């Protein structure tokens with residue numbers, strides 16, 4: 561799971577909803593990732609996975625590559641407060657209003673993290689052929705040093721990490737299991753890239769929800 565630049569500290573071991581979940585801190589250079597395995601119990605995670613798959617409206621978005629429109633290798637859904645328009649890799653997303661199951665997930669994550677996440681990108685990896693290439697969640701609209709929380713349901717997938725600065729370091733991997741949560745802490749997006757590589761032997765679906773915070777536009781009063 562870890563490699564040279566990642567130190568891991570296991571802090572405690574319980575793993576039931578509403579109990580103190582198992583927490584591991586991966587120190588990543590001058591930043592860190594906090595990992596909660598079993599943040600949702602297996603039964604709750606099963607229910608959430610079923611509900612999300614049946615209740616959400618999924619979109620297939622396309623990026624421009626060498627003058628062609630290419631579908632991204634996963635389905636997605638963007639949800640959040642009305643002001644949370646989002647743009648990445650040339651894809652423009654207007655937020656769907658919160659559905660109750662996602663709002664409950666958000667509230668639980670906001671409580672444990674002390675953040676105020678107000679929007680979420682939900683990715684559906686239909687099987688191991690679906691993937692998400694190297695990137696950082698460092699769009700300007702997210703502010704200077706954003707925290708990003710990422711919840712996973714369904715098939716366990718490899719979450720690979722490598723520093724932005726060029727070097728010989730091989731990627732390190734955290735395995736994101738059913739019902740787990742990670743928080744990429746402030747500072748992480750500035751220094752590190754992450755990806756979900758293709759793993760063609762995986763046949764099951766995985767849903768991932770990455771929660772973000774987009775500040776509301778300044779009111780006329782605040783602008784002066």
Ligand SMILES: O=C(O)CCC(=O)C(=O)O
Nearest residue numbers: 681683692697756768770
């Ligand atoms: O699926 C994941 O765990 C990562 C998703 C991700 O990188 C993103 O939505 O920006």
